Amino acid sequence: MKVKRICILGILTAVSMIFAYVESLIPVLPAIPGVKLGLANLCVLLCLYQRKAADAFLVLILRIVLTAFTFGSLFSMLYAMAGGFCSFCVMLLARRLGVFSLIGVSILGGVTHNMAQLAVACVLLQPKACLVYLPHLLIFGAVCGFLIGILTKEISARISLQDKSAGKNIRRQG
Amino acid sequence: MKKADFWLIGILLLCAVAAKWLLLPQKNADPVVAVYVNKEKAASFSLYEDTEAVIEGKNGLSLTLAVQEGSVCVKHADCPDKVCMQTAPIHKTNESILCLPAQIVITIASAEESEYDSIAR
Numbered sequence: 001m002k003v004k005r006i007c008i009l010g011i012l013t014a015v016s017m018i019f020a021y022v023e024s025l026i027p028v029l030p031a032i033p034g035v036k037l038g039l040a041n042l043c044v045l046l047c048l049y050q051r052k053a054a055d056a057f058l059v060l061i062l063r064i065v066l067t068a069f070t071f072g073s074l075f076s077m078l079y080a081m082a083g084g085f086c087s088f089c090v091m092l093l094a095r096r097l098g099v100f101s102l103i104g105v106s107i108l109g110g111v112t113h114n115m116a117q118l119a120v121a122c123v124l125l126q127p128k129a130c131l132v133y134l135p136h137l138l139i140f141g142a143v144c145g146f147l148i149g150i151l152t153k154e155i156s157a158r159i160s161l162q163d164k165s166a167g168k169n170i171r172r173q174g
Numbered sequence: 175m176k177k178a179d180f181w182l183i184g185i186l187l188l189c190a191v192a193a194k195w196l197l198l199p200q201k202n203a204d205p206v207v208a209v210y211v212n213k214e215k216a217a218s219f220s221l222y223e224d225t226e227a228v229i230e231g232k233n234g235l236s237l238t239l240a241v242q243e244g245s246v247c248v249k250h251a252d253c254p255d256k257v258c259m260q261t262a263p264i265h266k267t268n269e270s271i272l273c274l275p276a277q278i279v280i281t282i283a284s285a286e287e288s289e290y291d292s293i294a295r
Contacts, residue, residue, distance in 0.1 A: 104179035126210045129270035129281040135194035
């Protein structure tokens with residue numbers, strides 16, 4: 001593994017861990033419990049667009065495992081894994097398809113994340129009571145995905161995470 | 175943004191509206207508060223009698239449920255995330271409060287429906 005790759009993936013994992021923690025501190029909307037912004041997805045999206053898909057997957061899995069051990073529990077890891085894994089697969093597919101822009105891919109990721117977690121809840125709990133939240137989760141996944149998509153687009157235009165140009169970028173800023 | 179993005183947003187909105195419409199609460203003459211632990215019915219309460227009860231959930235977690243003037247909320251929970259406590263009080267049929275770590279579901283159902291449940295079992 002190249003040193004630059006280790007550095008970039010390490011920074012992205014650390015930043016997404018902080019995002020995941022900050023998110024858990026922001027109070028949720030009372031009407032829709034447990035909804036999060038999905039800031040951590042920003043790092044995965046950045047990686048997916050500027051580096052290899054394998055790197056994005058690595059950042060995602062590391063973030064989920066590390067946040068579960070530091071702030072959460074094995075139980076929260078189950079939901080995070082389901083959401084993270086499904087949304088990653090869909091985002092990767094959407095990116096490869098090429099019909100969607102970055103914002104579209106982000107929306108798909110957000111919605112898939114919520115739907116996967118709802119599916120897990122339906123399996124573990126009484127399905128009817130969980131399905132009541134489907135419309136809210138659908139809308140919020142789309143809205144949050146849209147916002148994260150805009151953020152990622154703006155950041156992606158300013159910061160390069162590629163192995164080649166990363167050094168040049170830092171020099172220019174210094 | 176590309177054309178497909180707008181289509182995606184439109185389709186998602188349509189799905190959400192359709193789902194909301196399908197899940198709209200029906201008229202319910204006799205609502206009861208039903209509590210499920212791990213998919214199985216654990217207890218039921220009248221919606222119109224003020225009560226407080228401790229529900230034992232899975233993983234050694236429990237929560238305190240309170241019924242007050244026709245609405246239900248969770249007063250206290252052992253779980254680390256406290257999502258169930260932050261959920262707004264529920265009062266309409268089909269509304270529910272979920273506690274994921276303890277696998278507890280609190281929902282408002284009609285009394286008839288829950289009777290069918292017990293006959294089926």
